[in-house]
Amino acid sequence: MTVVEKKRPIRTCVACRSSSEKKELIRIVRRTGGEVEIDPTGKAPGRGAYICRNATCVAMAAKKKGLDRALRTTAPAELYEKLMQVVQENENAGR
Numbered sequence: 362m363t364v365v366e367k368k369r370p371i372r373t374c375v376a377c378r379s380s381s382e383k384k385e386l387i388r389i390v391r392r393t394g395g396e397v398e399i400d401p402t403g404k405a406p407g408r409g410a411y412i413c414r415n416a417t418c419v420a421m422a423a424k425k426k427g428l429d430r431a432l433r434t435t436a437p438a439e440l441y442e443k444l445m446q447v448v449q450e451n452e453n454a455g456r
């Protein structure tokens with residue numbers, strides 16, 4: 362296992378492919394059991410994918426199946442719905 366220290370972790374959004382600091386993105390994790398869920402802690406074990414905290418990227422990921430590719434599974438429609446709720450709450454909270 363590689364541990365990256367000192368450098369801030371940078372991750373790529375599955376939708377727009379731009380890189381941001383990990384904390385700026387939402388992590389989605391594929392659990393070892395195969396369930397796909399949002400990982401608010403960013404630390405859940407499993408294969409992770411990242412997406413920007415904005416509705417545009419969530420919609421784009423849903424359309425292009427960006428998460429499916431990143432996680433090598435099929436993300437359920439409910440997951441995108443949940444993500445959409447999270448980013449909308451986030452946008453409202455920022456005002």
Ligand SMILES: [Zn+2]
Nearest residue numbers: 374377413418
């Ligand atoms: Zn993005």
